[in-house]
Amino acid sequence: MIWGAVVVGSVGVYLLKLAGLSLPGRVLERPAVRSVAALLPVALLSALVAVGTVDGSGGITLDARVGGLAAAVVALLLRAPFVVVLVVATATTGALRAVG
Amino acid sequence: MTGTGSDLRRVRRDALGIGVYALAFGASFGTISVASGLDVLQTSVLSLVMFSGASQFALVGVVGSGGSALAAVGAALLLGARNSFYGVRLATLLPRRDVRAPRSLATGQLVIDETTAMAVGRDDVREQRYAFWFTGAVLFVLWNVGTLAGALFGRAVGDPASLGLDAAAPAAFLALLWPRLADRTSRLVAAAAAVTALALVPVAPSGVPVLAAAAVPLLAVLDRSAVRS
Numbered sequence: 001m002i003w004g005a006v007v008v009g010s011v012g013v014y015l016l017k018l019a020g021l022s023l024p025g026r027v028l029e030r031p032a033v034r035s036v037a038a039l040l041p042v043a044l045l046s047a048l049v050a051v052g053t054v055d056g057s058g059g060i061t062l063d064a065r066v067g068g069l070a071a072a073v074v075a076l077l078l079r080a081p082f083v084v085v086l087v088v089a090t091a092t093t094g095a096l097r098a099v100g
Numbered sequence: 101m102t103g104t105g106s107d108l109r110r111v112r113r114d115a116l117g118i119g120v121y122a123l124a125f126g127a128s129f130g131t132i133s134v135a136s137g138l139d140v141l142q143t144s145v146l147s148l149v150m151f152s153g154a155s156q157f158a159l160v161g162v163v164g165s166g167g168s169a170l171a172a173v174g175a176a177l178l179l180g181a182r183n184s185f186y187g188v189r190l191a192t193l194l195p196r197r198d199v200r201a202p203r204s205l206a207t208g209q210l211v212i213d214e215t216t217a218m219a220v221g222r223d224d225v226r227e228q229r230y231a232f233w234f235t236g237a238v239l240f241v242l243w244n245v246g247t248l249a250g251a252l253f254g255r256a257v258g259d260p261a262s263l264g265l266d267a268a269a270p271a272a273f274l275a276l277l278w279p280r281l282a283d284r285t286s287r288l289v290a291a292a293a294a295v296t297a298l299a300l301v302p303v304a305p306s307g308v309p310v311l312a313a314a315a316v317p318l319l320a321v322l323d324r325s326a327v328r329s
Contacts, residue, residue, distance in 0.1 A: 051298070097264060
């Protein structure tokens with residue numbers, strides 16, 4: 001099942017990149033299409049943050065990840081680089097689990 | 101004006117700077133991917149063939165939370181759709197032979213956020229083309245080296261949750277989202293998408309809440325067009 005997702009997803013994303021180069025640009029240049037395309041990553045990333053922080057066994061679970069994400073927000077407000085944000089979130093979550 | 105030696109040197113310096121970042125970013129991806137249940141080979145295939153950070157993180161994020169293969173592919177494709185728009189832009193900058201088969205098969209693989217930003221940011225044709233290919237080649241190599249190193253590290257870690265590695269994926273999504281929240285519309289869409297997804301978590305199969313959030317920008321834009329007309 002994972003292999004199926006890896007292969008189909010990889011080929012699909014590659015074809016999307018190729019399509020922009022090869023197709024006539026008219027369809028993609030319509031303002032409404034451009035607006036949706038610009039906001040799609042925002043919506044998906046936001047949903048992935050929310051779900052990844054609190055999902056657990058078929059429902060919403062509040063655990064140490066919430067503390068880790070709060071620490072990540074602080075790191076981002078302090079303009080920390082990407083990897084530092086991840087390390088802060090991971091270390092905070094791990095530490096909360098160790099003491100909790 | 102044609103690109104001079106010092107202009108191209110500046111392109112190389114900028115590209116290598118982004119490359120160092122890609123190495124670390126790739127290592128984070130490799131670690132998270134293995135912690136999400138993919139093996140080292142699957143992780144490397146994603147970085148070699150998909151080669152688009154946000155899509156890769158989304159795919160392993162959905163797999164890691166128990167989502168179906170279909171939902172994982174859907175999330176990756178929806179995030180990858182922005183690359184099509186970069187391609188339209190790059191097709192007007194790059195020489196025709198780069199955007200025609202067979203060379204387009206290689207060009208296409210390098211159409212991502214960073215290469216587009218590097219090429220579009222130059223005003224000389226030779227520099228644009230150089231920036232695209234040089235940045236693309238550096239990123240492709242370092243992203244894949246980083247991925248492999250991260251995946252091997254991830255495999256060496258016994259229990260990802262005890263180290264808090266299950267928080268790394270949402271933190272990565274947050275870091276990718278952060279710079280996109282500059283305007284009010286984006287912040288509203290982000291909030292509505294998060295609420296939509298969370299409301300569906302208890303009732304929908306894993307992966308579906310994330311895909312459902314893709315409807316939010318569609319509705320937002322339709323609504324705005326309706327108001328305007």
